Amino acid sequence: MVTESAAPGANPGRRRIPREALAGLALVAAPLALLVLLVLLPTLSMVAGTFHVETESGSHIGLDRYGDFFGDAYSVENLRYTVVWTLLSAVTAVVLALGLALYLRFSDGRIPTMVHALSLFPLFVPGIIISYALARFLGPNGLFQLLLAQVGITGYTTPYLTPIGPYIAFVWENLPLPVLVISAGLAQVSDHSIEAARDLGARSGRILFEVVLPQITRSLIIAFSLVFIFVIGSFTVPTLLGPPAPEMMGVFIQRTLGNLMRPDVAKVQATILLAVASVVGVLYLVTMTRGGPERP
Amino acid sequence: MITRRNFMIATAVTPALMATASFAQDTRTLQVFIAGDTNISNWWNDIVKPAFEAAHPGLSFNVTITRGIGDGNNTIAQRAMAALLSGTDPQVDYFEELEPASTEGSIEAGLWTEMTPANVPNLALINPAAIQTPVRLPYRGSQVLIAYDSARVATPPKTFADIVAWAKANPGRFTYGRPDKGGSGRNFVVRAIHEANGLDPAAFTADNFEPAKAEAMLQKAWTILRDLHPYTFGEGSYPAGNTPALQLLAQGAVDMIPAWSDQALQGMNQGVLPETVRVVQLQDLALCGGFAYSAIPTNATDHAGALTLANFMLSPETQISVVRSIGGFPGIGWEHLPAELKAEYLDVIPLSIPTFPSGDWQTAMNDGWYKNVATNLVRD
Numbered sequence: 001m002v003t004e005s006a007a008p009g010a011n012p013g014r015r016r017i018p019r020e021a022l023a024g025l026a027l028v029a030a031p032l033a034l035l036v037l038l039v040l041l042p043t044l045s046m047v048a049g050t051f052h053v054e055t056e057s058g059s060h061i062g063l064d065r066y067g068d069f070f071g072d073a074y075s076v077e078n079l080r081y082t083v084v085w086t087l088l089s090a091v092t093a094v095v096l097a098l099g100l101a102l103y104l105r106f107s108d109g110r111i112p113t114m115v116h117a118l119s120l121f122p123l124f125v126p127g128i129i130i131s132y133a134l135a136r137f138l139g140p141n142g143l144f145q146l147l148l149a150q151v152g153i154t155g156y157t158t159p160y161l162t163p164i165g166p167y168i169a170f171v172w173e174n175l176p177l178p179v180l181v182i183s184a185g186l187a188q189v190s191d192h193s194i195e196a197a198r199d200l201g202a203r204s205g206r207i208l209f210e211v212v213l214p215q216i217t218r219s220l221i222i223a224f225s226l227v228f229i230f231v232i233g234s235f236t237v238p239t240l241l242g243p244p245a246p247e248m249m250g251v252f253i254q255r256t257l258g259n260l261m262r263p264d265v266a267k268v269q270a271t272i273l274l275a276v277a278s279v280v281g282v283l284y285l286v287t288m289t290r291g292g293p294e295r296p
Numbered sequence: 297m298i299t300r301r302n303f304m305i306a307t308a309v310t311p312a313l314m315a316t317a318s319f320a321q322d323t324r325t326l327q328v329f330i331a332g333d334t335n336i337s338n339w340w341n342d343i344v345k346p347a348f349e350a351a352h353p354g355l356s357f358n359v360t361i362t363r364g365i366g367d368g369n370n371t372i373a374q375r376a377m378a379a380l381l382s383g384t385d386p387q388v389d390y391f392e393e394l395e396p397a398s399t400e401g402s403i404e405a406g407l408w409t410e411m412t413p414a415n416v417p418n419l420a421l422i423n424p425a426a427i428q429t430p431v432r433l434p435y436r437g438s439q440v441l442i443a444y445d446s447a448r449v450a451t452p453p454k455t456f457a458d459i460v461a462w463a464k465a466n467p468g469r470f471t472y473g474r475p476d477k478g479g480s481g482r483n484f485v486v487r488a489i490h491e492a493n494g495l496d497p498a499a500f501t502a503d504n505f506e507p508a509k510a511e512a513m514l515q516k517a518w519t520i521l522r523d524l525h526p527y528t529f530g531e532g533s534y535p536a537g538n539t540p541a542l543q544l545l546a547q548g549a550v551d552m553i554p555a556w557s558d559q560a561l562q563g564m565n566q567g568v569l570p571e572t573v574r575v576v577q578l579q580d581l582a583l584c585g586g587f588a589y590s591a592i593p594t595n596a597t598d599h600a601g602a603l604t605l606a607n608f609m610l611s612p613e614t615q616i617s618v619v620r621s622i623g624g625f626p627g628i629g630w631e632h633l634p635a636e637l638k639a640e641y642l643d644v645i646p647l648s649i650p651t652f653p654s655g656d657w658q659t660a661m662n663d664g665w666y667k668n669v670a671t672n673l674v675r676d
Contacts (some may be wrong), residue, residue, distance in 0.1 A: 260659050
């Protein structure tokens with residue numbers, strides 16, 4: 001396969017970097033320099049600053065400010081809430097996207113094309129629009145409740161301003177990317193392997209779990225990581241659709257910085273959020289760089 | 297036949313006529329900068345402008361919206377300050393809303409025109425509730441009111457205790473916005489702080505904040521609001537701003553909310569809110585509010601024109617429009633406006649317009665509210 005021959009060390013006789021590689025490096029140099037100067041360096045200086053503790057008797061290096069964060073039940077609750085609902089949203093989005101991608105992979109015709117186009121639609125809708133739309137649709141006395149009442153279902157409790165509100169919006173707006181990633185992975189699953197399994201008498205469930213899924217684990221992990229990273233730092237959707245407390249970390253950091261004007265505290269919160277996101281970021285990087293038969 | 301005499305008159309008059317004609321065409325256009333919401337800039341363009349042009353032929357203005365760009369009007373004020381120092385044209389005549397003190401050193405440098413009844417005659421009519429400093433022209437006000445659905449609220453609340461009693465009798469039908477997301481919710485929380493501290497807004501000033509004392513004073517308000525918490529919409533699902541709170545009222549999800557006077561009155565006039573929605577002001581101590589202050593730089597390109605505009609903004613004619621078109625409070629006293637207008641708004645006219653300091657007090661209030669009222673964590 002292509003990936004095998006391009007893997008590092010595949011050509012032990014190579015000594016000089018070929019010209020094409022230099023041209024490639026030149027192309028990435030400008031964006032890389034921007035990334036280092038405008039993102040990486042400020043981030044590092046921010047993280048370093050959080051260990052610098054100012055007291056009345058002087059300043060020292062320590063974890064005091066992290067102690068303050070983890071000693072405050074309200075802050076810890078916000079962190080716990082953020083991680084739990086981000087995980088739930090990412091897993092749900094990937095599961096739904098897998099279903100959509102499987103349907104698209106194994107069916108032909110005009111309807112799947114339309115479903116495919118529809119599944120990408122959320123990509124073009126900004127978060128603030130979906131927030132207001134869902135508030136009106138799912139909100140109290142909204143369209144959804146009226147429709148339910150038409151068929152005799154009463155006792156609807158709105159998810160608006162509860163954790164379920166942003167959860168629905170997260171899944172909705174983060175569906176397109178995993179559909180694309182998983183579809184790309186599924187495209188590499190050969191029809192032959194599925195036909196072979198079927199010839200041997202395997203049922204659909206067994207084909208899915210023992211033939212298809214093992215071949216697309218990387219796509220699934222990458223899709224999960226992307227959604228996780230998008231959701232954990234979100235601001236608009238949890239502000240408008242979520243409960244006032246607990247707060248998602250993005251909302252909490254913004255409020256600490258913009259409203260309470262405590263940049264020192266906000267930096268600690270941001271560093272902790274960065275640490276959580278890095279775990280998934282590392283997972284993503286490892287998955288991307290690890291050699292394997294399938295590359296989405 | 298052209299006589300010599302007529303010819304002489306004709307040649308003498310024609311240039312004069314031409315000069316007059318060109319003068320009439322040469323309208324002086326003032327540069328007005330507005331950082332306020334869309335309702336304000338639209339009102340200036342659609343209603344104030346034609347009225348001003350009709351009242352003052354030869355004068356007009358051009359509105360530049362600075363809302364959301366840089367630091368809004370403050371950026372333009374800094375430009376005017378720089379122009380003052382370098383003796384150049386600031387290209388601005390009128391700031392619709394501005395805090396002159398925000399531009400450092402500008403008051404001391406004499407950047408702002410001192411306005412008195414001598415140069416703005418209508419200042420003699422000013423509303424005594426509007427805090428007037430010479431360089432700030434209060435011309436419209438708004439205040440937080442209680443908006444309620446009269447079909448469901450039999451007796452409108454007159455005191456804070458009335459609101460709490462009604463909310464407890466009607467669980468889930470009252471709510472207010474998060475204090476950091478909009479003034480309507482914030483000033484309701486402020487009102488709870490006033491309630492808990494002897495209804496005395498004077499106890500809170502910009503320079504009397506002490507953490508320990510503040511903690512004790514605010515804690516009493518948290519007790520009141522925490523007591524109300526389980527009876528609010530969704531047992532503490534406070535909406536994220538002025539508009540989301542009004543939306544809950546419009547959708548019939550709640551029956552009573554605190555709301556900005558201008559947003560509520562405009563919503564009622566436009567039919568966005570149900571016809572049965574009414575507004576009322578608390579009578580023992582009103583909810584907070586404030587005025588929008590205009591300012592004119594001394595180096596304005598057309599300084600005389602700007603003062604004419606200032607006087608026009610305070611004329612009873614424009615002030616009626618402040619009430620009717622944008623739901624604001626007049627900058628001049630109600631006694632200078634038609635009696636029937638006052639009668640119509642009797643329920644919402646405040647006896648006083650309390651304020652609450654920004655800065656430390658507000659920060660402590662917002663943070664304290666999240667940690668003590670909004671959260672469902674068990675506290676010790």
